[in-house]
Amino acid sequence: MLTLIIRSIIIYFIVLIVFRLMGKRQLGQMQPFELVLTLILADLATIPMAEISVPLVHGIVPLLALLVIHYVITILSKHFPKFSEIFSGKPVIVINQNGIDYKAVQKLNLSIDDIMESLRGAGYFNLDEVLFAIMETNGKVSVLPKANNTPITRQDMNIKTEENSMPITIVSEGRLIKENFQQIKVPEQKIREFIASLGVKMKKILILTLDNNGKVYFQEMHKRAKTIDTNLKGTK
Amino acid sequence: MKKFIIIIIVVLILAGAVTLEQITINSYLNEIQNKTYELITLTTGLENIQTEEIKEKVSDLKKTWIHHEEILCIFANHKDMRDLCIEIQKLEGNIEVNQYEDFTASLKVIYHLADDYHKIMGTSWQNIF
Numbered sequence: 001m002l003t004l005i006i007r008s009i010i011i012y013f014i015v016l017i018v019f020r021l022m023g024k025r026q027l028g029q030m031q032p033f034e035l036v037l038t039l040i041l042a043d044l045a046t047i048p049m050a051e052i053s054v055p056l057v058h059g060i061v062p063l064l065a066l067l068v069i070h071y072v073i074t075i076l077s078k079h080f081p082k083f084s085e086i087f088s089g090k091p092v093i094v095i096n097q098n099g100i101d102y103k104a105v106q107k108l109n110l111s112i113d114d115i116m117e118s119l120r121g122a123g124y125f126n127l128d129e130v131l132f133a134i135m136e137t138n139g140k141v142s143v144l145p146k147a148n149n150t151p152i153t154r155q156d157m158n159i160k161t162e163e164n165s166m167p168i169t170i171v172s173e174g175r176l177i178k179e180n181f182q183q184i185k186v187p188e189q190k191i192r193e194f195i196a197s198l199g200v201k202m203k204k205i206l207i208l209t210l211d212n213n214g215k216v217y218f219q220e221m222h223k224r225a226k227t228i229d230t231n232l233k234g235t236k
Numbered sequence: 237m238k239k240f241i242i243i244i245i246v247v248l249i250l251a252g253a254v255t256l257e258q259i260t261i262n263s264y265l266n267e268i269q270n271k272t273y274e275l276i277t278l279t280t281g282l283e284n285i286q287t288e289e290i291k292e293k294v295s296d297l298k299k300t301w302i303h304h305e306e307i308l309c310i311f312a313n314h315k316d317m318r319d320l321c322i323e324i325q326k327l328e329g330n331i332e333v334n335q336y337e338d339f340t341a342s343l344k345v346i347y348h349l350a351d352d353y354h355k356i357m358g359t360s361w362q363n364i365f
Contacts, residue, residue, distance in 0.1 A: 021243075055313065057310055058313075064246050071239070071243045
């Protein structure tokens, strides 16, 4: 039993490392070759985990071999578009100015219902709103709506606005996130002074973020959130 | 670059593991085969297998197997190794009751199994396909 536990732990960490090395894309939008790898990896990992007579090496070696294959395919796909086309396919226009390209849809082994489902998933319920729809290599549909159905932007209205910036987390669950200080130009001392001015102990702060307009989003544990305008400007 | 280095390290680990596996399996199984062959030649035509020399050689074969088994189990399925282990155990019992036929049969099985593992664990087209 203990052997099984130890084996499971080892396999878990090896699979985790392999997935981390394969990159973030593996977790979301998978290309066909990535999907194949994921399916094989899951199966490979379970064999030596459950069967004590199978050496652990019989699980680890194929995992590592697949990692190398994946890396080689990724590198080749990056450098040779033809190679990428073979392994991942290429995006296909399924809806154009003339409507649904039925030939393309058939070539993809899809039905019109599948296309409608994907469009609804992308937020378009009416075919008339769509100018172009492209089936991406990861199976998702990207839609370019007709001009009349595009949301009005501030640029359309000639409204000048200050550029948004990503709020940086300064305190999370009572812990000062020092790593994030590299992203803001405000000195640590100034932030500490600001936190002290709030009259709340650091460990009682649930979240505190700061954006480049000096806007602070702050929430004390078990209390309501507040937005405070400060002079702490200077995020990159 | 960091990822590339990791992949190179993984490739080296794999190459090392493959080489180590082949060297270990070849040398260990050859040793078992040689010792078994020695016993086969020694016992051919003998009626009495309860001699000191045979006992010593069987005990030596058993020791060699026990010593190598742990390493072989890292690379090979433990169930596959079990058959060979059982046959080696049988040798001592056969000497005790002076069962010449069973003794030589076990020796031949040991020789055959070691040869088989050689083929199973080695790299060949037959194994790949």
